[in-house]
Amino acid sequence: MNTQETTAAAGITLTPSDLLEQWQGHRALTRRVIEAFPEEKLFTYTIGGMRPFGELAAELNQMAAPGAHGVATRQWIELKDLAKEEGLDVAPKTKAGILELWDWTTTHMNKIWEKLEPGRFQESDLAFGMYEGKVWWLCLYFIDNEIHHRGQGYVYLRSLGIAPPPFWER
């Protein structure tokens, strides 16, 4: 695929602010999904041997702030190291703890995004020593992974008789 050529033909598509807004919009919805779970079900309820939603939310917390941090600064740091001076519980076992970490992440992402340099999205990088690609693609991968697991949370909630928040509200 000739990226250069297509860019010349069709110009810009989305900006760093657009992408951050997209990411945070999805995170706001996931937050409401976490809130919708009864405390106990968040850590015990599973279908088909999958992880409880509390564990999926923990994965999303481990990816979001460290992911945005790596995108913005080129430093891929684990959550425990990133948040260690904050006195936060980075492996919470309560709904309140997960949400507290979630909210810290939201703030950290907004703050670190200001360090993003021109052209960074077009660089290639290896996120967390695992995911390789252009930086814009890594961002979409983090977002896509969240949508994927959140969709699974919708099934858990429905099977518990709980109506999940509307997908189109961010």
Place this chain on the structure above:
Amino acid sequence: MNTQETTAAAGITLTPSDLLEQWQGHRALTRRVIEAFPEEKLFTYTIGGMRPFGELAAELNQMAAPGAHGVATRQWIELKDLAKEEGLDVAPKTKAGILELWDWTTTHMNKIWEKLEPGRFQESDLAFGMYEGKVWWLCLYFIDNEIHHRGQGYVYLRSLGIAPPPFWER
């Protein structure tokens, strides 16, 4: 959010070809999820009163080619009208029929994408009389909706004892 200012600061992010590749990559994975369902379960198996995956796949088929068509041509046409000269079954009730429509969609999307004009992604539009936003955002919405429902398909498969295809393979 000041989009103009951020664009000036950080430049382009992704191109129409990149976006199409992202969309088609997700669709290729969803196709493998459809294939993983036993024929009968595709139309009957549900959790928590949700739609069977065959119905979710039908929704995705109804959005993809018409969505890409609207993005590229500014004409929002229903699938039945878009595909009527093709002799295709646009409401298939078999796995083979769903996959046939899926493959026609893949080809149509690639073809219609060539009509996309410079600057189109930055226009605002109202997709299918329902979804309003910048055109790049509409594209992401269609993709996100597919990831969301496909994630639900993963839970259905797991609860049927079937291993879904890896999420990271596109």
